[in-house]
Amino acid sequence: MNINFQNAKFEKSAVSKEQYPKSDMLEFAFAGRSNVGKSSMINKVLNRKSLARVSGTPGKTITINFYNIDDKIYMVDLPGYGYAKRSKEEVAKWGSMMEDYLANREQLVQTILLVDSRHTPTAQDVQMAEWIRHYHDRLIVIATKMDKLKKREIEERLEDIANTLELTEEDVLVPFSTADDEGRGTVIDMLEMMRLGVIMPYEEE
Numbered sequence: 519m520n521i522n523f524q525n526a527k528f529e530k531s532a533v534s535k536e537q538y539p540k541s542d543m544l545e546f547a548f549a550g551r552s553n554v555g556k557s558s559m560i561n562k563v564l565n566r567k568s569l570a571r572v573s574g575t576p577g578k579t580i581t582i583n584f585y586n587i588d589d590k591i592y593m594v595d596l597p598g599y600g601y602a603k604r605s606k607e608e609v610a611k612w613g614s615m616m617e618d619y620l621a622n623r624e625q626l627v628q629t630i631l632l633v634d635s636r637h638t639p640t641a642q643d644v645q646m647a648e649w650i651r652h653y654h655d656r657l658i659v660i661a662t663k664m665d666k667l668k669k670r671e672i673e674e675r676l677e678d679i680a681n682t683l684e685l686t687e688e689d690v691l692v693p694f695s696t697a698d699d700e701g702r703g704t705v706i707d708m709l710e711m712m713r714l715g716v717i718m719p720y721e722e723e
């Protein structure tokens with residue numbers, strides 16, 4: 519049975535592992551800088567205007583948000599990084615929350631990294647990519663805000679992202695935009711396939 523992405527609900531926010539959902543449903547997590555477009559991407563995939571909060575105050579809350587998709591998978595919105603106004607204590611808290619989740623969450627199938635298609639990935643993006651490789655062996659990257667690129671920039675920008683994150687043949691880079699349907703079907707197909715344990719990489723048709 520396919521996942522019905524229309525049947526999605528916010529389940530809970532967690533700040534510590536005691537608060538994670540007790541279910542053993544498979545999970546797919548999304549990581550990236552504050553403001554990269556994580557919440558917007560989740561809303562777009564789910565065809566919802568504002569299930570995931572699109573933040574006016576980026577990086578303010580450090581929570582892990584669990585979205586229950588059709589009682590089949592969780593999409594997990596991880597707290598963003600790179601928010602300049604965060605205190606040292608908040609950065610440390612972010613790090614321990616992320617590590618707790620990534621290192622110990624058994625039903626976590628894959629963490630997916632979001633980067634802004636307009637910019638060269640930052641040092642923190644590169645570090646996040648290394649973290650993801652460490653825990654999952656493969657890297658899936660979504661390049662957000664593709665609608666903001668000019669046609670002639672697209673190839674160069676995607677190449678720059680692939681080079682900076684040292685993507686290999688096994689990795690996947692998905693161009694995504696909330697302005698149209700770019701990338702939406704690919705993300706859905708990837709989640710479906712990973713849930714069923716189909717071997718990646720995803721082949722574009």
Ligand SMILES: Nc1nc2c(ncn2[C@@H]2O[C@H](COP(=O)(O)OP(=O)(O)O)[C@@H](O)[C@H]2O)c(=O)[nH]1
Nearest residue numbers: 552553554555556557558572573663695696697
């Ligand atoms: N033009 C455009 N804007 C986007 C896109 N995705 C996100 N944004 C905007 O980027 C800002 C940050 O998005 P948000 O989803 O809150 O990022 P998050 O902090 O990673 O969850 C918001 O103003 C969004 O409307 C996109 O694909 N295209």
Ligand SMILES: [Mg+2]
Nearest residue numbers: 556557571573
């Ligand atoms: Mg967000």
